[in-house]
Amino acid sequence: MAAQETGSVSNACLCVLCGLPAAGKSTLARKIFSTAAQSGWRVTVVPYDDLIPERAFRIRAEEESSVKLQEMHTEWKLHRQAVLLCIEQFLMNPEVPQSSSLINSTAWEQCIQALQPHGLKADHAPLLFLLDDNFYYPSMRYEVCQLARKRLLGFCQVYLQCDRESCISRNQSRCQPIPTEVIEEMVKRLESPNPQKNSWEKNSISLNAADSLSECDFQRVMDLISSALSNPLSPAEDNTEQKEADRLKCANSVVHQADQACRRLVSEAMKTAKExxxxxxxxxxxxxxxxxxxxxxLHDLRKQVLQEVPYIEEDTNVEHIVKKAIEIFEEKKNEILSRTISEHK
Known part of the structure; x- marks a missing residue:
């Protein structure tokens, strides 16, 4: 096991709070914060919505509406990675201020202020980061797991399961509601933690958040976090060559199946035009x-798969990837077909 750097923080945990917008993540985070602080822990909430500039959210929306899948992830991922980098820098040396031009510095300073030690024993108190975000793709959550492994930290996930209608209703009662279509789109994209498929997600629980969480639910959360603190992750073995082979195999399979589906969609479009x-x-x-x-x-899809697959530890759900990808191509196909027919009537 690798040694911690001089001055680095030990006995720490990264807790991912994930789910649809308005599922109750921030409310749960505040309750965990209060309980953990009363127990003498050093705890902070890391709200991605506050840390990542609004401009990045607009760019993501614009990019996700296009067929350029590779570019869709690039800029958005840089902002998310900047959040984790600041956390890592704090863990390595809490005395040195962290900063990044990719996140809101004022919001980050507020996160850090909550971690300042109070009292003689505070330096040795458990340290808890509550990461509050949708985390709708497993790859987003896996980046947090990778950091926990790298720094020998505890890692756990709490998924707040809430139906679409409840989230939309709660969102509409907010002071600054997000567009309903954002929630609708998130419903399509969200992939909840799946310990059976991804072994790295074993420290996860799912809570029914359609109604208020019970004290039993909350106790499960605190037990999960305590267990994660007591059982920090260790670095994964280096199996680079096998991972590379798996990535290529997955990419080839995805592109082959997507190609077959695209051919059918093109044929259908040509038939419609003829009719x-x-x-x-x-x-x-x-x-x-x-x-x-x-x-x-297909070119961009292959590049996306090669970029995203490394987070998978077990067999990748190729059918799911193909299905999601084909939905994007079908929208583009319909757009081209409609434009062509209307232009030449």
């Missing part, structure tokens, strides 16, 4: 646009 009595030259133009779009889509 609308499109002229031969318009049919040729449509075919060229669809095939060019398909080629770009």
């Amino acid at each position: 609308n009595q499109s002229q031969p030259e318009h049919m040729r133009s449509l075919a060229a646009q669809l095939n060019e779009s398909k080629a770009t889509f």
